[in-house]
Amino acid sequence: MTWRPVLSRSVVFRHDRVRGADLLVLPERVVVLQGNAGSIVRLCDGVRDVDAIVAELAERHPGAPVAEEVPVFLGRLRKEGWLK
Amino acid sequence: MTEVVTGVSGVTRDSGVQPPWALLAELSHGCPLHCAYCSNPTELVGRSEELTTAQWAEVFRQAADLGVVQSHLSGGEPLLRRDLTGIVAAADGAGIHTQLVTSGVGLHEKRLAALTAAGLRSVQLSVQHADPRASELIAGARSFAAKERAARLVRDAELPLGLNVVLHRANLDAVDDLVELGLAWGAERIELANTQFYGWALRNREALMPDREQIARAREGVERWRGRLAGRMELVWVVPDYIDGTAKPCMGGWGALSLTVAPDGTVYPCPAAAALPGLDAPNVKDHRLEWIWRESKTFNLYRGEEWMGDPCRGCELRTKDFGGCRCQAYALTGDATRTDPACHLSPDHALVRDLVDRPRLPGPMVAPAYAYRKEGP
Ligand code: SF4
Ligand code: SF4
Numbered sequence: 001m002t003w004r005p006v007l008s009r010s011v012v013f014r015h016d017r018v019r020g021a022d023l024l025v026l027p028e029r030v031v032v033l034q035g036n037a038g039s040i041v042r043l044c045d046g047v048r049d050v051d052a053i054v055a056e057l058a059e060r061h062p063g064a065p066v067a068e069e070v071p072v073f074l075g076r077l078r079k080e081g082w083l084k
Numbered sequence: 085m086t087e088v089v090t091g092v093s094g095v096t097r098d099s100g101v102q103p104p105w106a107l108l109a110e111l112s113h114g115c116p117l118h119c120a121y122c123s124n125p126t127e128l129v130g131r132s133e134e135l136t137t138a139q140w141a142e143v144f145r146q147a148a149d150l151g152v153v154q155s156h157l158s159g160g161e162p163l164l165r166r167d168l169t170g171i172v173a174a175a176d177g178a179g180i181h182t183q184l185v186t187s188g189v190g191l192h193e194k195r196l197a198a199l200t201a202a203g204l205r206s207v208q209l210s211v212q213h214a215d216p217r218a219s220e221l222i223a224g225a226r227s228f229a230a231k232e233r234a235a236r237l238v239r240d241a242e243l244p245l246g247l248n249v250v251l252h253r254a255n256l257d258a259v260d261d262l263v264e265l266g267l268a269w270g271a272e273r274i275e276l277a278n279t280q281f282y283g284w285a286l287r288n289r290e291a292l293m294p295d296r297e298q299i300a301r302a303r304e305g306v307e308r309w310r311g312r313l314a315g316r317m318e319l320v321w322v323v324p325d326y327i328d329g330t331a332k333p334c335m336g337g338w339g340a341l342s343l344t345v346a347p348d349g350t351v352y353p354c355p356a357a358a359a360l361p362g363l364d365a366p367n368v369k370d371h372r373l374e375w376i377w378r379e380s381k382t383f384n385l386y387r388g389e390e391w392m393g394d395p396c397r398g399c400e401l402r403t404k405d406f407g408g409c410r411c412q413a414y415a416l417t418g419d420a421t422r423t424d425p426a427c428h429l430s431p432d433h434a435l436v437r438d439l440v441d442r443p444r445l446p447g448p449m450v451a452p453a454y455a456y457r458k459e460g461p
Binding site: 009010012014016018019023025027028030081 | 103105106149150151153154179181183205206208242243244246272273275315318320
């Protein structure tokens with residue numbers, strides 16, 4: 001089955017206007033997303049699969065190593081239980 | 085408890101006071117339960133002194149402007165507030181994540197549906213024991229069936245469910261049963277939190293205090309479960325600081341991560357701080373939250389490291405545990421600026437050791453002499 005990443009129901013993704021950062025807010029935890037991480041999470045809508053996410057980011061950031069880095073990043077978030 | 089996971093880069097701020105992340109809203113000190121371990125102050129705020137819906141809405145608006153992104157709607161029992169739905173809507177409308185912290189008593193299907201529609205994101209249910217009778221003895225009230233039903237409702241509403249169990253002498257031997265209860269009730273997370281001795285718990289310390297072997301067994305049990313649960317349920321163990329001889333990083337530091345608003349609008353750096361003398365805690369009715377957080381004497385009293393004496397001042401761990409808990413230092417030594425006596429490096433640590441190692445009747449207590457918490461006049 002292809003994985004179509006989506007945030008777990010206990011995780012809320014939001015932009016923090018006070019700190020100028022993207023966050024994952026959980027019941028007992030706040031995760032501050034660094035750099036472009038927020039723009040990756042924004043694409044995790046449960047519709048796009050990993051390939052589609054990579055393709056979209058590659059188009060936006062030509063020359064960036066998205067094909068290597070994005071799946072690893074998504075895997076890490078899945079391992080934490082933040083993406084499913 | 086809020087933990088902030090962050091890398092080194094990314095969030096750049098000018099130096100000085102950082103904005104708070106979380107707000108603990110004690111909506112009401114009223115509670116249908118009378119837990120002997122309750123950390124509410126022994127001077128409970130009466131119901132007639134509680135903030136109004138509009139005042140709470142204003143608190144959440146100001147909190148969001150200040151940087152708060154997460155709130156715990158707690159008490160006492162927050163469900164005693166008939167306007168809870170409106171309060172949730174106000175917090176959510178301000179962009180703040182809401183978790184209801186409840187005993188489960190008073191949670192009905194319609195109520196939960198309204199709360200969810202208003203934006204409630206998560207529920208944390210308190211559990212006293214996995215055995216109904218033992219549970220009700222600890223809580224001092226009929227409540228187990230209500231909790232079981234509450235858990236089912238939360239799961240049916242597809243909200244994340246966490247269980248919070250305060251551990252002490254009468255339930256530390258039931259860790260296995262408690263984890264199994266969590267699995268059966270569909271919890272995503274169980275917090276096994278060893279009693280922190282504040283408020284009512286401090287008054288009941290003698291009856292609540294576990295012995296070292298009990299803690300060691302429970303800790304092993306938790307470790308065993310951790311391996312088996314990986315990925316299925318998060319298991320959090322809040323350390324018994326008295327027994328471990330380590331100071332806990334109370335609230336992530338004084339005035340560092342979070343603020344507590346009491347039912348009458350008084351704002352504290354920590355829910356236990358009401359017991360500290362000379363705190364002169366400000367109230368949202370008189371001041372803006374931003375001033376309270378940044379400028380008030382109360383929030384600057386133990387902020388940073390200036391206030392520290394020896395041995396904390398020269399200790400490497402001071403940036404990790406912030407010298408421990410001020411309320412505990414005061415409760416045990418009468419001086420809130422001393423090193424937390426729970427720390428084995430504290431010159432007062434013998435106080436804690438004596439409390440833990442004092443000879444006691446063997447075996448778990450059958451009918452402990454609890455002073456059940458009571459509401460004031
Ligand atoms: S600890 Fe028990 S008595 Fe205290 S607020 Fe929670 S449920 Fe009520
Ligand atoms: S001496 Fe102070 S800073 Fe060092 S470990 Fe103990 S409480 Fe923490």
